[in-house]
Amino acid sequence: MSIARKFVISVSAIAGCLLAAPVAGATPTAGVEVTTLAETTVAGTHYVLRELTLQPGATTGWHYHDGPLYAVVRNGVLSHYDSSCAVDGSHGPGHTIVEPSGPGYVHIGRNQGSHPVVLDVLYMLPVGAPPSQDVPNPGCPFQ
Template identity: 60%
Template sequence: MLAAVVAATTVGTAGAAQATPPGPGVSGTVIAQHTVGGTDYVLREITIPPGQATGWHYHDGALYATVRQGALSHFDATCARDGYYPRGSFIYEPAGADEVHIGINRGRTPIVLEVLYVLPTGSPLSQDAPNPGCPFE
């Protein structure tokens, strides 16, 4: 499956002064990366330890993921939980600066995601964003 062959992580690095970086121990490993035409396909495994989060961010292209372990709580810029994804779930994150979100591990086991990024060539995996005013990280 293409999504399982070309994915990346929701993990970004701190950029702007108000950006929210990922929590301690959040990590990602690139499994495969290919460029076809003007599109980069990056497959990545992401691990989010218990109690940690991805940091607020968005993507310049679509993201497709499966939850291999744990359960991800996903929140949008209105502070609403727009998804809860237990093991075996499929996650879709649309592209664009108006799609700011955060993923949080509120469980007791690490979350392991297999993520496929479908990005315009040369785009970063994610763009940092400030906390939109939500009382959690």
């Protein structure tokens, strides 16, 4: 194999690892099941409807969204914290949740109960944006 070909393969492998690597210090989602129910794009906005199930003890990890998010709690109680570590909501069945977009609204959702939390979530995102952007814990004593 030529030196040039080995170089290209090596660079490709390194790039692949870097692109697949998580954000340094990001807090991963744990115990969350996601089912996409529907999605469409209209006038530059990508709409994604998902069902999220957070098992007892589950966390969404610290994150923000590139577009607004609207959710309805179907089951359980979701504890919602902002980047100051304060509870900014405790949402039970029938409650709606509205999350603004952008890195200025870093937050985490946690199931601290003994029953699964089930949410219907509508994401309104710029085309090509992921549903959430993982970020490091802002200094809170929990994940």
